[in-house]
Amino acid sequence: MRTFFLALCIYLILVFCFAKGNPTSRRYQDGVIIDNKLYVFAGRQTSNPLILNQTADMNELWILNLNQSFDVSSPPWLRGPSTNAPRVAYHTVNVGGAENELLVIYGGETLDSMETSYAVFDTKSQNWSTPLFNTSQINRRQKHTGVTNFNDSTIIFYGGASFSNPPVGNNLFVVNTSSNPWSIYNLPAGPESRAFHTSTLLSDGKMYVIGGVTDLANNKLATLDLILVFDLRTSQWSQAPVNGTVVPPGRFLHKAVGTGDDKIIIYGGTTDFDYFTGTFNDLYVLDTTTNPYTWTNITTKGIIPIARSCHTMVMAGTNLIITFGRHADELKDGFPNNTLVLDTTTYTWQTTYTPNKLELTTPPKPNISNKTNTSTTTPLPTLAPSSEQNGVGVDSGNENGNTKIIIGVVISISSVILIGVGLFFFKRRRQDKNNETNNELDHVLTIEETTVGR
Numbered sequence: 001m002r003t004f005f006l007a008l009c010i011y012l013i014l015v016f017c018f019a020k021g022n023p024t025s026r027r028y029q030d031g032v033i034i035d036n037k038l039y040v041f042a043g044r045q046t047s048n049p050l051i052l053n054q055t056a057d058m059n060e061l062w063i064l065n066l067n068q069s070f071d072v073s074s075p076p077w078l079r080g081p082s083t084n085a086p087r088v089a090y091h092t093v094n095v096g097g098a099e100n101e102l103l104v105i106y107g108g109e110t111l112d113s114m115e116t117s118y119a120v121f122d123t124k125s126q127n128w129s130t131p132l133f134n135t136s137q138i139n140r141r142q143k144h145t146g147v148t149n150f151n152d153s154t155i156i157f158y159g160g161a162s163f164s165n166p167p168v169g170n171n172l173f174v175v176n177t178s179s180n181p182w183s184i185y186n187l188p189a190g191p192e193s194r195a196f197h198t199s200t201l202l203s204d205g206k207m208y209v210i211g212g213v214t215d216l217a218n219n220k221l222a223t224l225d226l227i228l229v230f231d232l233r234t235s236q237w238s239q240a241p242v243n244g245t246v247v248p249p250g251r252f253l254h255k256a257v258g259t260g261d262d263k264i265i266i267y268g269g270t271t272d273f274d275y276f277t278g279t280f281n282d283l284y285v286l287d288t289t290t291n292p293y294t295w296t297n298i299t300t301k302g303i304i305p306i307a308r309s310c311h312t313m314v315m316a317g318t319n320l321i322i323t324f325g326r327h328a329d330e331l332k333d334g335f336p337n338n339t340l341v342l343d344t345t346t347y348t349w350q351t352t353y354t355p356n357k358l359e360l361t362t363p364p365k366p367n368i369s370n371k372t373n374t375s376t377t378t379p380l381p382t383l384a385p386s387s388e389q390n391g392v393g394v395d396s397g398n399e400n401g402n403t404k405i406i407i408g409v410v411i412s413i414s415s416v417i418l419i420g421v422g423l424f425f426f427k428r429r430r431q432d433k434n435n436e437t438n439n440e441l442d443h444v445l446t447i448e449e450t451t452v453g454r
Helices: 002-017 397-453
Strands: 030-034 037-045 057-065 078-080 092-096 102-106 118-122 127-132 145-149 154-158 172-176 182-187 198-201 206-210 213-215 226-231 236-241 255-258 263-267 283-287 294-298 312-316 319-323 339-343 390-395
Touching: 030 092, 030 312, 037 092, 037 102, 037 312, 037 319, 092 145, 092 154, 102 154, 145 198, 154 198, 154 206, 198 255, 206 263, 255 312, 263 319
Parallel strands: none
Antiparallel strands: 030 037, 037 057, 057 078, 092 102, 102 118, 118 127, 127 390, 145 154, 154 172, 172 182, 182 390, 198 206, 206 226, 226 236, 255 263, 263 283, 283 294, 312 319, 319 339
């Protein structure tokens, strides 16, 4: 009975801390990898009929452990804490913090479209908090991009659609998430406005902006034969032409990831602003080491997935992982809450995820004292702020208090259980020892009685 009670208590604690589940389908979410775990946050719920306004925005946090193999048809998602997290879509999720331990959520469309959300989730303490930006220097935005420089824990944000004129922007700014308080400063504006685009930072210290929309009012798409490039070392923009032999069609709501050999993989996206036609399931690789750059259209093998946009895509070692988003025709093909895995060593779609070379995924842990980079790749520069900086503090709000109470309760219960288990086994061992001593004593008395009888 005691053993059953102990097992029940441990089970309840595990369920309380880590809730398994099956995420509902969604779009306009975002996600990143920290410590070989995929974190996907928020997005807009998909349903039939579709809800096209902010009332469908969610604040769910889902976590997928990439250290272990799993069946692609049933990934072992865990539901993370989301109390007081913002309900948002069209936002960005980036890695931040002095130890690259934070999920930094910025921008997006909330229930109050006049408010841009800012939120931070600490993956170590499991706490949500709210950073206090000086928003007078930052225009509210959505449909933008952000990339993290792991050498100094800065996040570079570019473009997006604002809630006022001009509707699409080309401004570039940086948030330093390792300083206390956080600081923010502007960088030179880009040569062209972009929204629904992708930005990828490679080990050569350059950020590559691909595709997207240049004019929302007239539904004008950027072409992919010209890549916007921002060099972090020189703080200079350039427009790099691409070899015209193979050029992907213009698109938006696609995704891009960088590889360890300075290539960029793009997948999916759409050309149709109604999202029901013109969606892609193609895959292209941009080689930035050639001059000019070159695109390669990759023919994938295995079970070819349905075309998709608005998805989340990350590189886990040599595996490309894609999840959530929209199909070309959801009324026909359903709402995608499934996960796709592509082995980029063979470009074959997998039915089982198997970890491979995850060390390629883990970012370098910067030495904050001297910014020494231990990565084997080319070190990225540490950006120097301009003369204008604004401090950024963190207001933990009620979430910290609630989380500390929860953690305190869990630790207290765990301590009581451990003490109980210790006392139980100590008492049992002592009783067994007493029984052993009594048996030995009875044996001696029996021998003595036998001797006397003789």
